[in-house]
Amino acid sequence: MGGFPFIVWGMGVRIIWVYHITWLVNSACHVWGEKAWKTGDLSRNNWWVALLAFGEGWQNNHHAFEYSARHGLDWWQLDMTWYVLRSLQAIGLATDVKVPTEVQKQRMAL
Secondary structure (H helix, E strand, O other), X not given: OOHHHHHHHHHHHHHHHHHHHHHHHHHHOOXXXXXXXXXOOOOOEOHXXXXXXXXXXXXXXXXXXXXXXXXXXXXXXOOHHHHHHHHHXXXXXXXOOOOOXXXXXXXXXX
């Protein structure tokens, strides 16, 4: 259908890109960035990784609230995955979506 360019770009380059972004989240976000929560680990929120990884760069948020569907907890923290989940929730395809309460945030704050 797409020929050789599809194999190269649609499969090879795309998979390499996704794997590298995933590994970047797990390495860069544990070295560079800001800590907003007491997590007892080296996780950090990194805005530029969050842009590349559709919101997964908010690692300190993720480690503090592992159950949360939303990683970009502040209004300015772009989290494209959260917007997709909210859309699915709005049309009834996602249920029981969890986010941290204000009490939970106050308990974990630095």
